[in-house]
Amino acid sequence: MSTYIPESLRNKIANSDKGRCCYCLTTEANSGITMTHEHIQPVSKGGETTFENVCLACRSCNEFKGDATEAIDPLTGETMFLFNPRTQKWSEHFAWSADGTRVEGLTAIGRATICGMRMNNAVIIVARSRWVICGWHPPSD
Numbered sequence: 001m002s003t004y005i006p007e008s009l010r011n012k013i014a015n016s017d018k019g020r021c022c023y024c025l026t027t028e029a030n031s032g033i034t035m036t037h038e039h040i041q042p043v044s045k046g047g048e049t050t051f052e053n054v055c056l057a058c059r060s061c062n063e064f065k066g067d068a069t070e071a072i073d074p075l076t077g078e079t080m081f082l083f084n085p086r087t088q089k090w091s092e093h094f095a096w097s098a099d100g101t102r103v104e105g106l107t108a109i110g111r112a113t114i115c116g117m118r119m120n121n122a123v124i125i126v127a128r129s130r131w132v133i134c135g136w137h138p139p140s141d
């Protein structure tokens, strides 16, 4: 679903998120694809188009998230809220695997978000492997 986002808000988000997916940290430079504007709380569930509720997300994260706000932690089976990039710190919930190709969940929220948004899907793993070969170092926050 596409929602109108005023230019001033687009600029604020661009300055804050720096062309990077707020969930899996894929960059526009690596993917060659423009980031989407993701409503953290979906519009369909009353989410507003504000800086606090809209962040950059790659197309993969955006599509897999859909209008979900929760996912299941595969370790405990508990339903957890998805990671909120505006109110939570990435490095408190996620870390990179030693080879830099997989995002690992440090918390129940991290694990549920990775699973629910398929942040380690087969396509992105191949792309990250290539980036690492080219000397790319995975960012954190």
Ligand SMILES: [Zn+2]
Residues within 6 Å of the ligand: 021, 022, 023, 024, 025, 026, 057, 058, 059, 060, 061, 062
């Ligand atoms: Zn992403």
